[in-house]
Amino acid sequence: MSVNRCICHDISFGEINQIAAGKNLCTIEELREEEICSTQCRLCEPYIRAMLKTGQTSFEPGLIPNTGRKR
Numbered sequence: 393m394s395v396n397r398c399i400c401h402d403i404s405f406g407e408i409n410q411i412a413a414g415k416n417l418c419t420i421e422e423l424r425e426e427e428i429c430s431t432q433c434r435l436c437e438p439y440i441r442a443m444l445k446t447g448q449t450s451f452e453p454g455l456i457p458n459t460g461r462k463r
């Protein structure tokens with residue numbers, strides 16, 4: 393099972409990526425202001441930050457993107 397969604401907002405990273413592109417939202421702060429994702433527990437934050445940089449929308453569980461560190 394991969395990490396591929398903001399559970400609190402019930403939205404996939406792929407959907408977030410499409411909305412971000414359509415509304416020209418480039419940061420997680422801008423996505424939060426629109427209340428699209430990552431306003432509650434924020435466990436999705438490192439994954440969404442990585443998605444915004446790379447376009448990757450699915451991640452290995454427990455691996456913090458771009459760090460190689462385990463949670």
Ligand code: FES
Nearest residue numbers: 398399400434436
């Ligand atoms: S999983 Fe995204 S705010 Fe909780």
